[in-house]
Amino acid sequence: xxxxxxxxxxxxxxxxxxxxxxxxxxxxxxxxxxxxxxxxxxxxxxxxxxxxxxxxxxxxxxxxxxxxxxxxxxxxxxxxxxxxxxxxxxxxxxxxxxxxxxxxxxxxxxxxxxxxxxxxxxxxxxxxxxxxxxxxxxxxxxxxxxxxxxxxxxxxxxxxxxxxxxxxxxxxxxxxxxxxxxxxxxxxxxxxxxxxxxxxxxxxxxxxxxxxxxxxxxxxxxxxxxxxxxxxxxxxxxxxxxxxxxxxxxxx
Amino acid sequence: xxxxxxxxxxxxxxxxxxxxxxxxxxxxxxxxxxxxxxxxxxxxxxxxxxxxxxxxxxxxxxxxxxxxxxxxxxxxxxxxxxxxxxxxxxxxxxxxxxxxxxxxxxxxxxxxxxxxxxxxxxxxxxxxxxxxxxxxxxxxxxxxxxxxxxxxxxxxxxxxxxxxxxxxxxxxxxxxxxxxxxxxxxxxxxxxxxxxxxxxxxxxxxxxxxxxxxxxxxxxxxxxxxxxxxxxxxxxxxxxxxxxxxxxxxxxxxxxxxxxxxxxxxxxxxxxxxxxxxxxxxxxxxxxxxxxxxxxxxxxxxxxxxxxxxxxxxxxxxxxxxxxxxxxxxxxxxxxxxxxxxxxxxxxxxxxxxxxxxxxxxxxxxxxxxxxxxxxxxxxxxxxxxxxxxxxxxxxxxxxxxxxxxxxxxxxxxxxxxxxxxxxxxxxxxxxxxxxxxxxxxxxxxxxxxxxxxxxxxxxxxxxxx
Ligand SMILES: Nc1ncnc2c1ncn2[C@@H]1O[C@H](COP(=O)(O)OP(=O)(O)OP(=O)(O)O)[C@@H](O)[C@H]1O
Ligand SMILES: [Mg+2]
Numbered sequence: 001x002x003x004x005x006x007x008x009x010x011x012x013x014x015x016x017x018x019x020x021x022x023x024x025x026x027x028x029x030x031x032x033x034x035x036x037x038x039x040x041x042x043x044x045x046x047x048x049x050x051x052x053x054x055x056x057x058x059x060x061x062x063x064x065x066x067x068x069x070x071x072x073x074x075x076x077x078x079x080x081x082x083x084x085x086x087x088x089x090x091x092x093x094x095x096x097x098x099x100x101x102x103x104x105x106x107x108x109x110x111x112x113x114x115x116x117x118x119x120x121x122x123x124x125x126x127x128x129x130x131x132x133x134x135x136x137x138x139x140x141x142x143x144x145x146x147x148x149x150x151x152x153x154x155x156x157x158x159x160x161x162x163x164x165x166x167x168x169x170x171x172x173x174x175x176x177x178x179x180x181x182x183x184x185x186x187x188x189x190x191x192x193x194x195x196x197x198x199x200x201x202x203x204x205x206x207x208x209x210x211x212x213x214x215x216x217x218x219x220x221x222x223x224x225x226x227x228x229x230x231x232x233x234x235x236x237x238x239x240x241x242x243x244x245x246x247x248x249x250x251x252x
Numbered sequence: 253x254x255x256x257x258x259x260x261x262x263x264x265x266x267x268x269x270x271x272x273x274x275x276x277x278x279x280x281x282x283x284x285x286x287x288x289x290x291x292x293x294x295x296x297x298x299x300x301x302x303x304x305x306x307x308x309x310x311x312x313x314x315x316x317x318x319x320x321x322x323x324x325x326x327x328x329x330x331x332x333x334x335x336x337x338x339x340x341x342x343x344x345x346x347x348x349x350x351x352x353x354x355x356x357x358x359x360x361x362x363x364x365x366x367x368x369x370x371x372x373x374x375x376x377x378x379x380x381x382x383x384x385x386x387x388x389x390x391x392x393x394x395x396x397x398x399x400x401x402x403x404x405x406x407x408x409x410x411x412x413x414x415x416x417x418x419x420x421x422x423x424x425x426x427x428x429x430x431x432x433x434x435x436x437x438x439x440x441x442x443x444x445x446x447x448x449x450x451x452x453x454x455x456x457x458x459x460x461x462x463x464x465x466x467x468x469x470x471x472x473x474x475x476x477x478x479x480x481x482x483x484x485x486x487x488x489x490x491x492x493x494x495x496x497x498x499x500x501x502x503x504x505x506x507x508x509x510x511x512x513x514x515x516x517x518x519x520x521x522x523x524x525x526x527x528x529x530x531x532x533x534x535x536x537x538x539x540x541x542x543x544x545x546x547x548x549x550x551x552x553x554x555x556x557x558x559x560x561x562x563x564x565x566x567x568x569x570x571x572x573x574x575x576x577x578x579x580x581x582x583x584x585x586x587x588x589x590x591x592x593x594x595x596x597x598x599x600x601x602x603x604x605x606x607x608x609x610x611x612x613x614x615x616x617x618x619x620x621x622x623x624x625x626x627x628x629x630x631x632x633x634x635x636x637x638x639x640x641x642x643x644x645x646x647x648x649x650x651x652x653x654x655x656x657x658x659x660x661x662x663x664x665x666x667x668x669x670x671x672x673x674x675x676x677x678x679x680x681x682x683x684x685x686x687x688x689x690x691x692x693x694x695x696x697x698x699x700x701x702x703x704x705x706x707x708x709x710x711x712x713x714x715x716x717x718x
Contacts, residue, residue, distance in 0.1 A: 054669050080675035
């Protein structure tokens with residue numbers, strides 16, 4: 001058996017009393033790239049939030065281990081310190097907290113603090129790679145950022161924090177062609193044996209850059225089918241209906 | 253930065269109380285005899301004694317204000333109104349008693365900074381014990397001393413302005429201060445002189461049941477400019493204390509005064525302060541006012557815009573923890589045409605803490621082309637926290653532009669989640685948001701004060717958890 005960094009089995013979760021995840025099973029091995037697809041409202045973001053530990057999402061069954069540790073009893077900050085990272089579909093603005101201060105606080109919290117000069121150099125380098133203007137250093141995090149700028153800022157945080165596993169929730173949505181390439185290159189540069197990726201997306205284009213090892217389809221709170229990169233192309237061509245039809249038939 | 257400051261101060265204690273080195277104190281409570289003995293002890297001229305006694309009269313006649321915070325816990329008879337710690341004014345740092353130096357050490361004023369400062373006027377109990385003026389200030393003709401010395405050495409100048417901005421019958425607490433005042437700073441900046449280093453004073457209460465009634469008078473003559481800074485921390489007491497200061501500023505034609513305060517009284521202190529400025533033609537007055545701690549604070553720095561082209565800037569920040577009430581705000585009285593005022597207030601309530609913004613904008617009939625901008629934002633950290641806004645406007649001239657914006661927000665679950673998802677603990681996440689909320693205020697502070705404020709905030713965040 002390969003080294004699993006994330007192992008989800010039978011995960012059930014509710015939000016506002018409504019069951020959204022109805023028994024999710026998913027394994028991601030160390031350093032692998034997985035894609036999670038599925039129709040709108042199937043529970044992809046809910047899974048991402050539940051894994052990250054958002055207090056609104058209540059786990060009602062199943063288990064999740066991360067790097068061999070039981071993830072579920074931990075608060076979000078403890079999960080992050082274990083090496084889990086979420087690129088938000090809709091990043092939150094925090095007026096008054098500058099990008100620089102935020103990143104330093106996060107690095108310090110994760111025990112990855114470095115001398116100020118090194119920190120600033122690294123920040124500069126990563127910002128150049130992601131084509132983020134220097135002025136964003138002192139801007140308040142996500143405050144007044146455009147959709148695309150927010151997405152790039154998420155990847156910047158990823159680059160600075162270097163987690164074990166990054167969940168990218170529709171990081172490719174709303175990006176222009178060039179920005180998509182920049183972001184995808186950024187992610188590709190970071191992933192490798194030390195960092196795996198679970199990318200949530202509706203479009204195969206980002207997957208052409210990322211070359212996922214596995215593609216999973218979530219439907220109505222369950223992973224209904226999994227396959228190789230071809231599965232994404234098939235979905236692009238034919239939509240979800242044929243897959244869901246057979247998958248639903250198979251589980252019936 | 254916030255987190256770093258917090259680590260620095262994890263075991264930093266503001267609640268210490270030093271050995272009492274007081275040598276003279278009046279009897280507890282208030283009477284003409286107590287007032288006379290203060291005046292006599294200071295060897296004051298007759299007019300000042302009369303001024304004090306008349307003020308005492310006003311104080312006794314006036315009812316307690318009922319419109320602001322709850323003052324029912326105040327007992328005027330259970331307070332020492334004057335305590336004198338050392339016999340002689342010290343001229344140099346070497347003469348300062350060791351126990352007092354230790355207090356300053358604990359307050360964390362860096363040595364380098366002390367030397368750099370233009371003059372440190374350190375108020376220990378009711379008397380100034382240490383006071384130095386840098387030579388070039390003296391050469392420029394700038395007067396910077398404690399108020400008692402100001403009265404003694406520059407009586408004519410002092411008398412010309414003292415009590416003119418805030419007369420003793422202005423309000424009950426101004427009357428009280430006028431009767432028993434002691435210490436505080438006296439600053440005079442001559443025509444055209446620009447003081448480029450902030451003048452600073454540190455204040456501290458050090459006796460149980462002791463009130464502190466300092467009096468500050470700053471005069472900036474035509475075309476001059478000065479920045480005065482006052483900051484303080486206070487030890488904890490078992491019984492209630494009263495702090496009631498009066499601050500008068502006079503900015504002459506084209507002059508500029510900035511007055512910066514950060515106050516962090518212990519949570520049993522009633523902090524009832526009257527601060528008022530007069531801005532003459534083309535003068536600018538800026539109040540930068542930060543309030544943490546205390547049991548009750550009532551403080552509304554105001555500016556009377558008396559001359560054409562005068563400008564007022566009031567930037568305040570308040571933090572109310574459990575059981576605390578910060579009733580703060582500001583007033584701008586536009587008497588002359590073409591005057592402008594800009595008021596920014598930020599307040600945070602935590603636990604059962606309560607903040608109130610009380611503002612008064614008045615535009616007189618002759619004051620045309622007035623521009624006013626008021627912006628107050630409140631942040632609530634808990635379900636039970638409370639914030640209220642009481643904006644009053646009396647506009648008697650149609651030719652004004654007034655902008656007024658107010659907001660109350662809660663720290664959002666999603667903001668906390670976003671920060672914690674990066675590994676930051678919930679407490680540190682809250683501290684980051686709180687520091688961020690005060691950012692516009694902190695930006696106005698000199699570096700060392702910004703650091704100190706962040707420290708105090710971090711402490712308040714820890715201490716106020718219910
Ligand atoms: N806070 C919430 N309150 C109520 N319902 C919620 C909440 N969060 C999610 N849901 C519901 O859960 C379901 C799954 O939502 P989720 O955001 O996980 O979908 P998704 O797969 O990410 O969709 P999309 O592709 O549109 O991003 C939806 O029906 C949604 O309305
Ligand atoms: Mg989603």
